[in-house]
Amino acid sequence: MSDGAGKEIERLIDLMARLPGLGPRSARRAVLAMIQKRSLMLEPLAQALTDVSATARECVECGNIGTSDICAICADPRRDPGLLCVVEDVSDLWAMERTGVFAGRYHVLGGVLSALDGTGPEDLRLPRLVALAGSVDVREVILALGTTVDGQTTAHYIAEALAGCSVAVSSLAQGVPVGGELDYLDDGTISAALRARRVMG
């Protein structure tokens, strides 16, 4: 199916359409908008992509994606090495960072255990986690995994694997999301929030 644009443009649309959240139609709109704002969008984007393509890499410490071998978080001496937050993926790490409330360090697992997907413990970045948890530096391991069955299975697996270490293992609280209305919440969340209720005042 041809758009009547050139080969290079069709290829760009084709590539953009493979990105998550974009389809053929929105990719076409995005590419057209880029071209129509050449100096504002197309040229800076081409440069930014080339820059990222040249510099992006995985942090050898935590698994975060950044532009140096040791990411900005691992290299920051102000971050508390005593707090280690375990996340499934880089996107979860970035989501935690955006809140700006966590001042410790991270460990990216690279997935969660999943019988369905055939993801076993050997597929996750567990050895470094166990080594870190056994070191004197780390006081607490915070499991910030999803509240899916797989996420919770993984959290329990890690908690057991770290049972021999002298670290506290915690997990994020489950409950009513901020701004959430009970009426729209699923039963599981309401039950969890009720079980974890807190005495006020």
Add this chain to the structure above:
Amino acid sequence: MSDGAGKEIERLIDLMARLPGLGPRSARRAVLAMIQKRSLMLEPLAQALTDVSATARECVECGNIGTSDICAICADPRRDPGLLCVVEDVSDLWAMERTGVFAGRYHVLGGVLSALDGTGPEDLRLPRLVALAGSVDVREVILALGTTVDGQTTAHYIAEALAGCSVAVSSLAQGVPVGGELDYLDDGTISAALRARRVMG
């Protein structure tokens, strides 16, 4: 608001978030997906954008966006120069091309008349259209403009402007979209479809 990624990555996310159809959240997901599929996505995309940035330009004939001064459609000798399709924007031209049923040529207006936006006839690419319509080559001008008030106003304006030329001026049919259910259609569309009803068989 920092993601904990590098400066180059944040800049790329920032630029991607300005594309139509993407926001900060989906831009971040898209950029992460690119980086995680470096050789499949990031490098080809960087190359494709650089290519398009170097080659994309407006066709001097019709206003389509392509990779040469005369676009592939205007340069194609198999396209009938007797049929001229007038569209508002390049995206409309591409939409027409995807159907694959139009074998004529195009003229991109670059907008429609709009009292609200202050778009007057002098802001549209009208002179070439009038010149073409007055030439012996063109038999029919097809107005493929939106069925908005502005689109229809523009269609009437062009029809009047071309009244002196010996060309037929037509516009796309209005009616029930293919696959559409009456129940979900607005009154205006149903009325238009009823007025334009066709005798069957």
